[in-house]
Amino acid sequence: MITVPAGILAVAPVLIPLGGAALTVLARRRQPLQRGIMEVAVVAQLVASVLLLVTVASGGVAVVTLGGWGSPFGISFVADRLGALLCVTASVIAVAVALFARADIRRRRRKAGFDALFLAMLAAVNGAFLTGDIFNLYVWFELMLVCAVGLITLDRRRAQLDGAFRYTSMSMMGATFMLIGIGLLYGEAGTLDMAHLSQVMSGRPPSIALSASAFLLLSGFVLKAGLFPLFFWLPASYHTAPISVAAALAGLLTKVAFYACLRVFVLVFGVAGTMSPVNGMAPALAILAAGTMVVAVFAAIAQTDVRRLLAFHVMCQVAYLVLALALLSMLGIAAAVFYMVHTMLVQAGLFLGAGAIARANRGYDMRRAGGLMSDRPLFAGVFALLAFSISGIPPLSGFWSKFLVIDAAFRHGSTTGAVLAVIAIVVSFLTLYSMSKLWTQAFWKTPVRKGHAAKPIPATMVWSVAILAVSSLAIGLVPDALLSYSREAAVQLVPAAVAESLP
Secondary structure (H helix, E strand, C coil): CCCCCHHHHHHHHHHHHHHHHHHHHHCCCCHHHHHHHHHHHHHHHHHHHHHHHHHHHHHCCEEEEECCCCCCCCEEEEECHHHHHHHHHHHHHHHHHHHHHHHHCCHHHHHCCHHHHHHHHHHHHHHHHHECEHHHHHHHHHHHHHHHHHHHCCCCCHHHHHHHHHHHHHHHHHHHHHHHHHHHHHHHHCCCEHHHHHHHHCCCCCCHHHHHHHHHHHHHHHHHHCCCCCCCHHHHHHCCCCHHHHHHHHHHHHHHHHHHHHHHHHHHCCCCCCCCCCCCHHHHHHHHHHHHHHHHHHHHHCCCEHHHHHHHHHHHHHHHHHHHHHCCCHHHHHHHHHHHHHHHHHHHHHHHHHHHHHHHHCCCEHHHCCCHHHHCHHHHHHHHHHHHHHHCCCCCHHHHHHHHHHHHHHHCCCHHHHHHHHHHHHHHHHHHHHHHHHHHHHHHCCCCCCCCCCCCCCHHHHHHHHHHHHHHHHHHHCHHHHHHHHHHHHHHHCCHHHHCCCC
16 A cells, blocks of 8 residues: 655645646646646545545644744644644535536636636645644735635626725735734744744733734734624625635635634634633624624525625624634534534535526526426435525534534533523524525525526536535534544644643
C-alpha cells in the first residue's frame, strides 16, 4: 500500500485546486478540456481531503512549514481534526457544484473564467481551514474575495455589478478591521503563528490593545459572515450570481468567516477560559446571534424570490453557529463543529435546488412556480430532505445540529443560555414555516400558467442536489460518528489550560 506523507497531505487540498486553476487558464480555448480539468481537480481534492482526515484522526496533527523557517517564523499549514473535517465538507460541496455546473455553466460563462475562479476560490477556502498563521488567514480571505467577485460578475449584468460592488465594499471594510486587529495583536505578542499566540496569550491580563484587537477582528468576521447589523450586502449580492456560484458562496464563504471566529477567539484569545485577556466577548456574540436569527428569519418569510429567501437563511444559520460559540463551553464548541458541517452541506444543496426549480418553472419567483410535486416527484423528494433538514426535522442532520446547540444552551445553566435556547427554538419553527411556504409554492401549488408543464430538469442538477441531501440524511441516521469526532475536534481546539476549567 502506498502511504502519502502527512506534510504533503496538509497542503494537497490547497495545491491541487491551485494547480487545476492554472491548467484551466492554459486550456481556456478548449472548453471541454477546461471543464474536464476542473472536474478532475475537485475529485482529486476530495480524495486528498479524505486521506488527510484519516491521517489526522489516527495520528494527531499534520504540520508542514514552508521556506525552511521553523515555527513560529515560517509559513505553516496545520491540519487538525477541525481543519481536515471542513476540507472534506468543502470538497463534497465542490463535487456537487461541479456536477451541477455541467448544466448551469455554459460556454460564455466558462469563457469568462468560471473554472479557474472556482478552483482558486476552493484553494483559498482550504487554505483558510489549514493555515497556522493568522496573517495568512487574512491573505486567504482576500483571495476568496477576488475570486468571489469574479464569479458573481460572470455575466457582466448590471445587477451583478451592483451586487459585486456591495460585496466588495463590505468585504474590504471587514478586511481593514482584520488587518488593524492583526497588527495590534502582533504588537502585543510579537508573533503571528496561532499555536504560538495561544501560548503567549495564556494567562496574560486584559489590556486595551488586546481588547481592541479582539473586537476589531470580531467586526471583520461579522462583516464577512453577514451577521446583524452588518448583513445587508449578503442578500443584495448572492441572488445576482449564477446559481452554481451562489451555492458555493452560501456553502463555503460565510462558514469560513465563522471558522476564523472560532479558531481565533477559542485558540488564540482563549475566550472560553476564566483568564482570557479579553472581556465582554460572550455578551457580544450572544447579541449578534440573537439579533441575526430574529431579523433574518422574518426577512426570509417576507421574500418571494427563492434566492433571496435562502440568502436570509444563510445569515440565520450562521447565527446558530455564533450562538453555540457564545456559550463558551465544550458542549457549545462541539455543537458548533457539528452544526458547521450540516449547514455547509444543506445550504449549498438548497441553492442548487433553487436553480433546478428555476429551470423547471422558468424563474425564481415563487408566485409563478408550482406543480413540481406531480411533474418532478424525484426532485421534489430530494429537495424535501434539504428543506426539512434546515428546519430541524428528524432524522436529518438539521435536527441533531439544532438539538446539540439548544441542549448546550440549556446546560449552560445561566439565564442567557436559557434565553438563547428559547430564541433558537422559536426561530427553528419560523424556519419550518418559511420552508413550508417555499415547498407549497414551488411543489404543491397548481401552476399559475395553466397548460404550461414544468420544463425538464437535467439529470446532473438532480444528482448534484441528491449528493448533498443524502449526505444530510446519512449524518442524521448515524450522528454518533460525527458527534464523537466533533467533540474530539473541540478538545483539540481548546487550549489545555482553558479546557480544564470548562464544563
